[in-house]
Amino acid sequence: MKNNYDQETVTEVRETARSYIENNFKDVETIELQEPRKSQMGSLKIDGTVNGSADFTVSFNSDFTVASISLGEGFPDRFEECKEKSCDY
Template sequence: MKKLNISLSLIILLLIFTGCTEEYDEETIMKAKQTAESYLRNNYQDVESIELEEPYQSPMGSLSIDGTVNGAGFTIDLNEDFTVAMVGKKEGFPEHKDVCEEKDCDY
């Protein structure tokens, strides 16, 4: 009984510290990356280069992608329908296009 309690405790701790990550299929990864790139190119000024890392599940459960635009870092979160939920931008990230300031431009 004592070994069972210790084993269960270790499993629970392992899940807490490593998290339950979701692995995405190739179609989901491709669509997420296409959406992210299209959004960035259509909504921000002077986008010359975009580098995207592999999508992952954020702690809040959304699909997230880290990357750089013109060398400036960002994180983009996507909803289940692949619409953009938010973009977290680091210093040096391009400015919004004027026409996309109040409402996102199509992507």
């Protein structure tokens, strides 16, 4: 199923996902992002890969803030100060 989001939405989702990961996780060298998609429940999500091998999925609230993130095997650890509560992004 192809999702047709306007360029502004695509840009906002990509920038937010990238910023969240860079500001909350250690040793992030590269971030590759796929196209945003709508989940079966209707939320906006984006999938990607960090450092060429660790998969993730970010789910967004309606205001484009991060609702949750699912991390695959080998994903970098969080910064110590971001373990209890997400750091600003």
